[in-house]
Amino acid sequence: MAIKWRKRLAVVKLETAYGVPSADMTGATILEVVMLDGGAPYAGNTVERERMRNGLGGFEQVNTGPNVTRTIRVPFAGSGAAGDVPSYSPLLRACGMSETIDITTPGEESVTYQPVSDNYESLEIWWIEDGQMQHISGARGTFTLSADAAALPYLEFNFTGLYKRPEIEGDASVATRGVQAKEVPINKQNTIAAIDTHNACMSSLSLDVGNTVEYRNLVNCESVHITDRRVTGSTNIEAPDLATKDYFAAVESHAGQTLVPVTLTHGQTAGNIIELKGQNVQLATISPTDNQGLMHYGIDLRFLPNDSDDDDFTLTFK
Template identity: 45%
Template sequence: MKTRKKALLVAAESSYGVSPLISTATLMTVSELDSSPYEGDRVERTRLREQFGAQAEVNVAPFATVTATVPLAGSGAAGTAPNFGLLLRACGLAETVSVGTSVAYQPATDDHESFTVWFVEDGQLQQVPGCRGTVELSLTAKEMPTMQFTLTGLYQRPVVHAGPLAQTLTNIVDEIPVNKGNTTEFTVHGHAGCGQSLSINLGNTVGHRHLIGCENVQITDRVATGSVEVEAPDLATKNYFQALESHETVTLGAIGLTHGTTVGNIVQLAAPKTQLSTISRSDSDGIVHYALDLRLIPDVGDDELTITFK
């Protein structure tokens, strides 16, 4: 099999773990795609005998994982969800559509949707129902913005895939590089200096449960974190040391980033209450940069991060 001949399809499930027809699935744009097709908890089947030697091992709770790096871009039309919105929903993000204007995603604690994904690899296909997962967003200057999804679902054995796929790409446009011309806003605790990077990890705890009469994948917790790298300002302009000190009081501040200038391909990230937890220095072209770790704190609940496509 050839490693570059891969595809990923996704469809929402109306009942948990019950896959719709692959013909109803949406084809994703992916730049990297991999899977662990047969994971699980293994126990040794112990037998006493007169000779030394290994014992057989049994997978008592098989499941599968799929990891996909997806370009961060819009759908091409304001108010239309990008096709990877299905993956964001699989990570426990609730979708809110404002017709003709925007589509926003925020974390949800309850009522998580489930999805089936199809991992296609040069003549083979693994259907993975009951998927839920987590995501990490990454935007770095002079690079392309990405999202890395890690999805966990129920195991099914791969089968022969005759192909080719009937689906074509819809509701997605090409991503654009992160730079001054394309990334129009980047503020960290009120300071809009020179920014190098922003990454946000949604931090879902995703667990596979395989019990008597029950098997599913659940999101059971969420601790969103991240990091930023900015050119170090002078203390009179912005004192990041004061902002991150927590031994007397905790300071929370907003982080905002807008990427894209064309309607239909504008992405906004907003984290209204972030804590700066650590700081380190680095050199970039002879200029001091600060790398700051983040913790995204909810305000009234399920609002520590908003991803909006316009």
């Protein structure tokens, strides 16, 4: 029987002990996803088993450390209720993000995610494809945010985990479908952005957490680690005149660097408002582009921490 591409699910749960898979999907979350990339269900470094012989030809290839890579794209939206975590919270936490829930003040409930530099959590994923399933444990990863005007925004997660051969689909009825509000388009009605307090006419903004994710297979240990983080991004804005905002002065770094705040607030309804904020952002490059006959600037962004405070950026769900 042919396997249908559209009949796929991702079910996830944070691990209580690294790399130890659960017996079933009890307590796991069925995600609402935009896209599941096939990725590499059997990845790893390979070597050839070479031999000298009286003839030409190839050699057997050996996988020296089997692992799995998978990509999950989810809507950039909240849970629908302020103070409740988004359904994809486990994905954020397995990408080196802390989670802080604030429900102390009625009407101001929020959930905030911020990078951390140690004590990383890990994820197990049940990757279901039309009757068959790959149960991935020990997964950690990185993610990007894409917010383009006149389009629906999304987060895209890339995970590396420990390999297990796919098998017949397990019982997903014991998992819970995540509560997820619908994403709304990036536009003037739903979105506010500011670069150094300038409310630029923005056509796009992106963020790349830039985690370095390393799979290791050594004697007596197999694991996936996050070993570094370099948060970058980019934006494309309508070019203002110099009297309104001098972006060239902000981008210049030959005589000193300027760090500015960058914010993007998306959504109008409580429970589906998300704020991206970077307090120490360097505008790194500036490139003139044509957008519908108007001058635009493409600007690279570097989201920097304040020393060791892990405050490169925050994502706050309100």
